[in-house]
Structures are given as C-alpha cells and as structure tokens.
Amino acid sequence: MTTVAIPAPAQAATPPRSQLARKAFQAGKLTVFYGVLTIVGLAFIVPYIFAVFGSLKPESSILTTPPWVPPMHPAWSNYPNAFLSDPEVATGFGRYMLNTAIVTVALTTGQVFFSMLGAYGFARLRFPGREAIFWVYLATLMVPNIVTIIPLYTEMHYFHMVNTYWGVFLPYSLGTPYTIFLMRQFFKNIPQEVIDAARIDGAGDFGVLTRVVAPLSRPVLITAGLIAFVFSWNNFLWPLVIMGSQSHYLLTNGLANFNAGPGAAGYLNLEMVGALITLVPMLVLFVVFNRYIVRSIQLTSGK
Amino acid sequence: MALATVGVGAEPGARVSKGPGARPRSSGARQFAKALPFIGPSMVGVALFLVVPVIFVFVLSFMSWSGAGSFTWAGIQNWTSIFQFDNAAHSLGVTAYYVLLNIPLQTVLALGLAVMLNRKRRGMAFFRVLYVAPYLSTPVAMALIWFWVFQPQSGAADRFLGLFGITGPAWLESSLWAMPVVAAVNIWQYLGFNMLFFYAGLQGIPPSLYEAAQLDGASKWSQFWRISLPLLNPTMLFVLITDVIGSFQVFDTLYVLTSGGPGTSTQVMSIQIYNVGFQGTRYGEAAALSVLLFGVILVFSVGQFLFFKNRTTYEY
Numbered sequence: 001m002t003t004v005a006i007p008a009p010a011q012a013a014t015p016p017r018s019q020l021a022r023k024a025f026q027a028g029k030l031t032v033f034y035g036v037l038t039i040v041g042l043a044f045i046v047p048y049i050f051a052v053f054g055s056l057k058p059e060s061s062i063l064t065t066p067p068w069v070p071p072m073h074p075a076w077s078n079y080p081n082a083f084l085s086d087p088e089v090a091t092g093f094g095r096y097m098l099n100t101a102i103v104t105v106a107l108t109t110g111q112v113f114f115s116m117l118g119a120y121g122f123a124r125l126r127f128p129g130r131e132a133i134f135w136v137y138l139a140t141l142m143v144p145n146i147v148t149i150i151p152l153y154t155e156m157h158y159f160h161m162v163n164t165y166w167g168v169f170l171p172y173s174l175g176t177p178y179t180i181f182l183m184r185q186f187f188k189n190i191p192q193e194v195i196d197a198a199r200i201d202g203a204g205d206f207g208v209l210t211r212v213v214a215p216l217s218r219p220v221l222i223t224a225g226l227i228a229f230v231f232s233w234n235n236f237l238w239p240l241v242i243m244g245s246q247s248h249y250l251l252t253n254g255l256a257n258f259n260a261g262p263g264a265a266g267y268l269n270l271e272m273v274g275a276l277i278t279l280v281p282m283l284v285l286f287v288v289f290n291r292y293i294v295r296s297i298q299l300t301s302g303k
Numbered sequence: 304m305a306l307a308t309v310g311v312g313a314e315p316g317a318r319v320s321k322g323p324g325a326r327p328r329s330s331g332a333r334q335f336a337k338a339l340p341f342i343g344p345s346m347v348g349v350a351l352f353l354v355v356p357v358i359f360v361f362v363l364s365f366m367s368w369s370g371a372g373s374f375t376w377a378g379i380q381n382w383t384s385i386f387q388f389d390n391a392a393h394s395l396g397v398t399a400y401y402v403l404l405n406i407p408l409q410t411v412l413a414l415g416l417a418v419m420l421n422r423k424r425r426g427m428a429f430f431r432v433l434y435v436a437p438y439l440s441t442p443v444a445m446a447l448i449w450f451w452v453f454q455p456q457s458g459a460a461d462r463f464l465g466l467f468g469i470t471g472p473a474w475l476e477s478s479l480w481a482m483p484v485v486a487a488v489n490i491w492q493y494l495g496f497n498m499l500f501f502y503a504g505l506q507g508i509p510p511s512l513y514e515a516a517q518l519d520g521a522s523k524w525s526q527f528w529r530i531s532l533p534l535l536n537p538t539m540l541f542v543l544i545t546d547v548i549g550s551f552q553v554f555d556t557l558y559v560l561t562s563g564g565p566g567t568s569t570q571v572m573s574i575q576i577y578n579v580g581f582q583g584t585r586y587g588e589a590a591a592l593s594v595l596l597f598g599v600i601l602v603f604s605v606g607q608f609l610f611f612k613n614r615t616t617y618e619y
Binding site: 033034036037040041043044045046047048050051054063064066067068114115117118120121122125126127128129130133136137140142143144145146147148149150151152153154155157170171172173174175176177180205206209230233234236237240241251252255256268271272274275276278279282283285286290293 | 334337342345348349351355360368370416424430432433434436439441442444448451558586590593594600604
C-alpha cells in the first residue's frame with residue numbers, strides 16, 4: 001500500500017500510438033494554440049491598422065471604402081491639415097499637441113520631483129507626526145478620482161485657475177500619495193552606511209537625496225516618471241472640465257470634440273491622424289520602457 | 304539617527320542631541336522644521352487637492368451653487384432632487400449593468416490568456432507585449448477608432464457582417480447594443496493589463512506543486528482548479544477590486560462612444576455627474592451624486608475584500 005509504483009498517467013490517458021501519429025497530434029495542438037493566440041492578437045492590432053489606413057484616405061473615400069482596404073492614393077496632406085488650426089474644421093492637433101506637451105512636462109517634472117522630496121522625508125527623516133501624516137496620505141488613495149472632480153473644480157474656480165494650464169497640472173504636480181508610497185519603499189532600503197558616508201563628506205539632507213539616494217533609485221524614479229507621463233498624456237475628464245476654450249484643449253479633448261465639430265463624422269480621416277499622433281508617443285514609450293512598465297505593474301500588485 | 308543633525312541646518316554652536324532629554328521642547332519642532340522643505344510641498348498638495356475636496360464634496364452636497372456667485376444652503380433638497388428629478392436610481396442601475404457586463408467576462412478572459420501564455424514556448428513574450436499594448440494606448444483615441452468601427456453601414460463592424468449577408472444593428476444608436484459595445488471596447492482596452500497580473504501570479508506558483516499533482520495523476524484541468532485558482536486568490540482580489548472601482552468610474556470611453564445615449568440608456572453615474580454639474584451647472588446636485596457614487600464604491604470594495612479575506616490564502 002505504501003510503495004505503489006506510480007503509473008504514468010499521461011500514457012494511461014492517451015492510448016499508445018505510432019510515433020508519427022503522436023507527432024501529428026502534437027503539431028495539431030501547437031497549431032491550435034498559436035492559432036488562438038494569433039487571432040486574439042489580430043483583434044488587438046486591427047484597430048491601429050484601420051487608423052493608419054483611415055488617416056491616409058481622402059475625405060471622399062473614408063466612409064465609402066472598407067476600413068481594411070489600404071488607401072489607393074495616400075492623402076499625405078491629411079497630416080499637415082490635421083496639425084493646422086482651422087476653426088471651421090475644429091481640428092488643430094498641432095495646438096492640442098503643444099498644450100498636451102506643456103502640461104505633461106510640467107506635471108511629470110513636478111510630480112516626480114516633489115514626490116521624491118516627500119518620499120525622502122517619510123523614509124529618511126524623523127519628525128513628530130510622521131506616521132500620522134503618512135497614514136492620511138495612504139487614506140486618500142481610497143478616494144476615487146471622479147468623486148473629487150466637482151469640489152476640485154469649485155476650488156480651482158476660486159483660485160482663478162479655470163481655463164489655465166496651471167489648473168490642469170497643479171493638482172497632480174505637488175507629489176501624489178501613490179508615487180510617494182512607491183518611492184518611500186525604495187528609499188528605505190538604501191543602506192544607512194552609504195548615506196552616512198555622504199554626510200561625513202559634508203552633504204546635507206538635500207545633498208544626500210540628490211547625490212546619493214536619487215542616483216541609487218533610478219529604476220523607481222523612471223517608473224514614477226512613466227506613471228506621471230502616461231497619466232497626464234491620457235488625462236481627459238479633468239482637462240475637459242477645467243479647459244473651457246478650445247485653444248487650451250489637450251489632444252484628448254480635441255479628439256473627443258469631433259462630435260461637436262461642424263464636420264462631425266465627415267472629418268474622420270483627420271481625426272484618425274489625431275488619434276495616431278496621440279497614440280504614437282505612448283507606443284514608443286511602451287517599446288522603449290517595456291521593462292519598467294512591467295515593473296510598475298508588479299509594484300502595483302504588491303508582489 | 305542622532306547623526307541626522309550633523310551637517311546642513313545645524314546652527315553654529317548647536318549641540319548634537321544626545322538623548323531625548325537634551326532639548327525637551329524645541330527638538331520636535333526643530334525636526335519638523337527640517338523635514339518641512341521635503342514633506343511641505345506634498346502636504347500642501349494632498350491637503351488642497353485631496354483632503355479638502357473629499358470633505359468639501361459632502362458639504363457641497365447640501366448647498367446650492369451654479370458655477371458662479373455665492374453658495375446657498377440647500378439642506379437635503381439636492382438629495383431629494385437627484386432621485387426625483389435626475390433619476391439617480393436609473394444611473395445606478397446602468398452603472399451596475401455596465402459593471403456586470405464588464406467584470407466577469409474581462410476576468411475570465413484575462414485569466415484564460417494568462418494561463419495560455421504561462422508556458423515555456425517560443426514567442427510568449429511577444430504575445431504578452433502585444434496584448435498589453437491597448438492598455439498603454441490613450442483610451443480617448445482608441446474609443447474614437449472604435450466609434451468609427453461601429454458606425455452604421457460605413458463602419459468596419461457592419462461591413463464585416465455584410466460580407467456574410469448580415470445587417471448589423473445601429474450599434475451605438477441602439478439602446479440594446481450601445482452598452483455591450485462600450486463594455487466590449489473597455490474589455491479590449493484593459494484585458495492585457497489584467498492578464499499581466501494573473502501572469503505574474505501564475506509565475507509565482509512553484510512548479511513543484513504541478514509536478515507533484517502530475518505524479519498523482521491530476522489532469523491539466525484539475526491542476527488549474529485545484530492549484531492555480533486557489534493560489535491566485537490574492538491576485539484575484541486585487542484585480543477584482545481595482546477593476547470594479549475602475550468600472551464604477553468609467554468615463555473616457557463612454558463619453559466618446561455614446562455620451563450616455565441613446566437617451567439615457569448608457570448614462571452611468573460618472574456621466575451623470577458630469578452632465579448635472581458641468582452641463583447643467585447644478586454643482587450641489589452633482590456633489591450629492593458624487594457622494595452617492597463614493598458610497599457605492601466603498602461598499603463594493605469592502606464587500607469584495609471581506610469575501611476574499613474569508614477564503615483561505617495559502618502559504619507555500
């Protein structure tokens with residue numbers, strides 16, 4: 001009873017066959033496996049292909065030809081046209097892109113820098129109330145974004161920041177609890193000896209942070225920068241409510257405005273150009289920083 | 304940590320603190336003053352843009368404000384009018400419907416893909432990257448492309464069905480189909496992202512467990528149900544909670560695809576908050592709706608947490 005030989009279950013389940021049949025069976029299984037993965041993959045890629053084709057079709061054929069048919073005579077002029085600001089067409093993606101760039105640079109720089117300062121404070125300095133304040137930070141992570149949109153708008157109205165760039169990025173630029181939390185974990189693990197050595201060389205807290213802690217924390221700083229950049233680039237609801245005039249629109253707002261424009265669906269080709277110039281920086285970022293993005297996902301899940 | 308006072312900020316002649324009794328009253332304040340340049344900016348940010356709004360949204364829900372001028376006290380009037388006039392119950396129902404369409408399918412598909420990709424075969428990394436691409440694509444831009452795909456007749460969906468002689472419904476203009484399309488687009492967008500969590504979870508399960516099960520004659524199927532799934536419990540909790548919270552807040556995709564229409568058939572809470580507040584300039588009522596949504600999200604998060612907390616987590 002105790003030392004029963006283990007019957008190889010795999011062989012028991014599938015009756016013995018000729019080597020050839022087994023090979024064919026294996027090959028079939030592999031084909032199905034990769035077939036399913038490829039079909040799923042196609043579903044993930046097809047919309048991007050439609051957008052590329054559509055962005056190069058003239059207005060006359062964007063709605064009359066199937067989206068999967070490449071443009072016969074690519075209308076390259078769609079690209080400069082979409083960039084130019086033309087109030088009639090309601091698409092000036094050049095301007096929107098500039099606005100998005102300004103806001104994203106300001107938001108990312110501010111968020112990373114001030115989060116870094118805050119994280120250093122909570123990880124490496126000792127002061128009364130440290131735990132309590134940090135607990136408040138963590139508690140705010142429970143608050144969904146949508147819940148604070150209305151009161152935040154009211155606040156910005158009283159700060160006279162409605163319809164300004166400041167209004168868009170300031171609420172997210174002074175350091176965010178989530179990023180501070182991520183960085184704090186990292187900063188805490190830096191050995192005290194390294195910091196003491198810098199202090200003996202005469203570095204103050206700020207010197208320790210910029211010359212020792214920050215260089216050692218490059219991965220988490222890059223991750224934080226990516227989180228901020230992606231958030232700002234994709235942000236839609238907050239700029240939508242805070243940016244009243246079209247000249248202040250971000251790319252996302254410009255894209256969503258197609259319904260309100262006089263051309264509506266007729267200008268889909270230019271809208272596809274807009275969609276692509278919004279997507280390309282994200283996809284480039286994804287390819288370049290793939291490693292860090294997977295890392296940020298692992299950090300989020302706490303594993 | 305006493306070493307921390309050496310260096311910058313130490314006034315000439317200031318003694319390095321040797322013990323708690325050395326500078327009884329001022330040392331706390333001094334420490335705080337030294338930390339302030341570091342924690343100050345984020346404290347201002349968290350206070351002004353997170354803590355104050357959370358408190359203020361409750362206060363505002365009992366006040367009346369039209370986007371300019373002064374606030375007036377409204378009592379519970381906002382709360383009665385969101386149910387009687389704005390039909391918040393309908394929006395809550397629509398939101399729940401969206402969450403139900405979205406979460407189960409999304410979770411099952413993400414788990415399925417993760418299981419498929421969790422093997423040592425050629426090209427797995429490629430497919431993994433491919434599936435995550437939508438997550439990093441601006442939702443508004445993708446929603447615009449999908450809007451085009453689901454245009455009646457001229458869109459890719461109807462053209463494709465047309466190849467088989469099927470006439471598609473007017474997807475986004477149909478109160479029956481609009482919501483499933485919105486849910487499908489969101490599933491498309493976040494599937495790969497969720498898959499990554501499950502993938503990471505599966506990678507963390509020691510292969511020895513599967514080897515042991517194999518020796519006991521367990522099929523792949525029962526290995527999944529008896530080993531993978533129970534051990535993925537923490538991942539499942541995390542994915543479900545973040546997805547449910549996210550789904551309750553869905554805005555970008557929905558705004559572009561339907562803006563809550565046709566009629567109010569896809570008007571979820573977040574769209575209603577936007578409409579009542581920024582379109583209707585009734586910020587008091589919008590604040591009341593925000594508080595309502597906050598409450599619903601909290602109840603669901605806590606509920607899910609308790610549900611999964613009571614199930615066993617395994618140490619290995």
